[in-house]
Every structure is written in structure tokens, then in C-alpha cells.
Amino acid sequence: MDDVLEVSASEFKARCLAIFKDLESRRVSRVLVTRRGRPVAELTPPRIELPTLWGAHRGSVEVAPGTDLTAPVVDEGLDAAAGVLHRRCCCSTRTRCSGSTAARR
Helix, strand or coil: CCCEEEEEHHHHHHHHHHHHHHHHCCCCCEEEEEECCEEEEEECCCCCCCCCCCCCCCCCCCCCCCCCCCCCCCCCCCCHHHCCCCCCCCCCCCCCCCCHHHHHC
């Protein structure tokens, strides 16, 4: 990447935030700021590599001793295990309810 952006000091003052974004996203490798045609400053992005996302949070979570992360989280049996694909609601709201309306009938 040999993209050099040359801007005057007054143009840099007006567009500095956009120029910083160009540097940050590596669209330009450096910015040369001039005053009356002579270079007065040179900006380059930091020489750090951005970390990859894979494994970025490794070590940031602790599992309590005795916790089985593969154990089921519900106490009741699952409908799919019994072959039930759709459960009908007793109060015809098409959402799962606690069955309280059936007890009132």
C-alpha cells in the first residue's frame, strides 16, 4: 500500500476527522500535510495489528465448580421427546400460557 494523501494545512483543518478515518481503515498509508506547498507534517496509522476475533474473550469467563454446561436446563420433559410438534394453548391466544384460564372454566 503506497497511497499517500497530500493535503494543505487549511484542508486538513477542515477534514481532519475524515482523514483520521481513512488512516484508521488503512485506505491511505500516510497523510502529508503541506503549507504553501512545503511538507510540515506527516501522519501514519499506528503500527499495531488489530487482534482477531477468534479467541478474543478466552479466559474472560469462569464456570462455577460443579456446573455441567451440557446438562438440560429445564426440569419438565420436552415436547419433542414425546413427539409433540405444536402445543395448543387452552385460552386460544396462540401463545404458551400457564393454563390458568382452563382452571377457571
